[in-house]
Amino acid sequence: MRIRRVGAYALLLDCGEDEPDVPGRVEAWRAELARRRDRGELDAIEIVPAAATVLLDGVPDPAATARSIAGWTPRPAPVRGTAGVVEVPVTYDGADLPAVAEHWGASVPAVVERLAGTEFRVAFCGFAPGFPYLTGLPAALALPRLPTPRARVPAGSVALAGPYAGIYPTASPGGWLLVGRTGLVLFDVAADPPARLTPGTRVRLAPA
The missing domain is CATH 2.40.100.10 (Cyclophilin-like)
Known part of the structure; x- marks a missing residue:
């Protein structure tokens, strides 16, 4: 997974178009970033997934955020029943x-x-x-x-x-x-x- 700067206040997480199970990797990162934001560990206004990337927009300190993300490992999505x-x-x-x-x-x-x-x-x-x-x-x-x-x-x-x-x-x-x-x-x-x-x-x- 590569992290790239986009403009002044955004980061793009590239999950690799040719990697195995790209949709699963994108979803895992989207969910992980959303959890981190909810817990106050990530400061970003928007989390926008796409086919092989996740965009973080409205990031006050992109360099520091990129260093933090580089040390994170997304958790696999839990297996649930029909609820939700x-x-x-x-x-x-x-x-x-x-x-x-x-x-x-x-x-x-x-x-x-x-x-x-x-x-x-x-x-x-x-x-x-x-x-x-x-x-x-x-x-x-x-x-x-x-x-x-x-x-x-x-x-x-x-x-x-x-x-x-x-x-x-x-x-x-x-x-x-x-x-x-x-x-x-x-x-x-x-x-x-x-x-x-x-x-x-x-x-x-x-x-x-």
Whole structure:
């Protein structure tokens, strides 16, 4: 793991794009940094995970903080039961379900069963406000994006691309493979926090 200075008051933890289990390493560091901040051991305004990095923003003394972090070891995520898991009700009728089944060498019901039975975790949010990138599927099931993105994907669409599952919080263009839809509101500027699914949240895409 490398720590790099970003601007005057930020640090970037690079977990290594080619390292084993990068999503797990990013989540472990995100959780460790959040714990340290809650205990007053870390002074940072924002902790922002991404695909292979964690950004610390609003750090008053980046050099001293980097030295401290270099001596920390993130704890593995605890194994928990169903408490704290957010169930997202999904109607599995997406236009690309047959294509996903073909890629996976499975039937459409088997694809639905796999998705419904997987415990996902929000790795990070991006692309659009409140769009959660969900990890949990085996790397062998990674999927290509559409060769030509759709001009409009409806809000609430549940989709797959690469190693991730995701849910479109608002209508937008998109090239992910659509497997279903949910009526759950994922982003509300009046809520605190505005995003319904934040990094670290455990998620099940439960059949509606």
